[in-house]
Every structure is written in structure tokens, then in C-alpha cells.
Amino acid sequence: QVDVTAMAWLFGYVDVTDSTFIAAVLSIAFNPLFWNVVARWEHKTRALSRVFGSPRAACYCLGAVILMLNCVRSHCFTEAMKSQPKLEGLDCHWAYYSGLAILAVGTLFVISSFLALGFTGTFLGDYFGILMEAKVTSFPFSVLDNPMYWGSTAVYLGWSLMHASPAGLLLTAVVAISYTIAVLYEG
Numbered sequence: 001q002v003d004v005t006a007m008a009w010l011f012g013y014v015d016v017t018d019s020t021f022i023a024a025v026l027s028i029a030f031n032p033l034f035w036n037v038v039a040r041w042e043h044k045t046r047a048l049s050r051v052f053g054s055p056r057a058a059c060y061c062l063g064a065v066i067l068m069l070n071c072v073r074s075h076c077f078t079e080a081m082k083s084q085p086k087l088e089g090l091d092c093h094w095a096y097y098s099g100l101a102i103l104a105v106g107t108l109f110v111i112s113s114f115l116a117l118g119f120t121g122t123f124l125g126d127y128f129g130i131l132m133e134a135k136v137t138s139f140p141f142s143v144l145d146n147p148m149y150w151g152s153t154a155v156y157l158g159w160s161l162m163h164a165s166p167a168g169l170l171l172t173a174v175v176a177i178s179y180t181i182a183v184l185y186e187g
Helices: 005-011 019-045 047-052 055-082 093-122 147-162 166-186
Strands: none
Touching: 005 166, 019 047, 019 055, 019 166, 047 055, 055 093, 055 147, 055 166, 093 147, 147 166
16 A cells, blocks of 8 residues: 555645646656657658758757757746745755755766767767767766766756745656656667
8 A cells, every 4th residue: 555645745735737837747758758759760761861961960950959849848847836836844045055956966967978978979869870989988977877867857856946846846756757768768
């Protein structure tokens, strides 16, 4: 038997029927689905490489689309937090600064992942036939598997704590679940 007290308590603070919350959930779930489906389609058909004239140009265009989708996701996430009540127990200095620290660590993982992989390594270049010379094993990959995903999740967790947002905490769980599914799908 499962104790659902914590979930019932959380849902007392979060209106999951709010349109901004629904938009955030949909954008969170859509992004990894989109990039995985498009990358696998490209790998099988090379259609984007033909349309854009080269695998590199196609990869850069997909990367730009992914970046724009991530901006939309972050905007939806923030709007959902703003439309929901704050949690008084988290609306204090220690939670704010803890959130800021978590956000900073997450940002470190995201940026260092990008620097280690480069643009095409970050944005699915392997599906376009653009391969790295060797597997990246330097920081942050020496510390954590999938540091871009978990760094991004940490950014959202920190952002949620900084805003004392139960809705943000629930959406962060959706981010983590989406990335876990993506990791399983990507193999």
C-alpha cells in the first residue's frame, strides 16, 4: 500500500488544470521526444542533410530549433510557477540561496558539457554522421552520466526553490522523468 499523503499535500498547492501548467508539462515532454524522433529520422533517411545541403548545416539548424524549443520550455516553466501560489516554508533566504547554488551547479554541468562536446556533439551530430574522434571522458562526464540532462534538471530545481514554487518542484519532477525516458530511449 502506498502512502499518498505527500502527493495529496503537494496537489493542494498546485493546480494541474491551470493552462500555464499544462503548457509547461507539454513543452517539457515534447522537447526530448522531438529531438529524438527527428534525429533518428535523419539517421535513417538523411533527409535533413539533403534539404540543407550538408550534414553539418542540417545539424546546426536542428540545434537552433532545439535551442528555441528550450527557450519556450523555460518560458512556460516560469509562467506556470508565476501563476501558482508560493510555499511559505520555502519563501526564505536559505531556500533561495540553496536554489541559487543548485542552479549554479546545474549551469556548470550544462556549460561544461557543451564545451566538452561542441555544438555538433551536443546537438545530435552523431545522427548526422558527424562523429567525435573519441568518447568524451573529461569533466563533467568523468563525474556524471548525461551531465547535460541532469544539469538542466538541477537548473529547474534551483529555479523552483528560488521561487518557492511547489508547481516548479512538480514540473522539475516532470523534467527528470522526461530525461530518464530519453536516456532509456537513446540507449
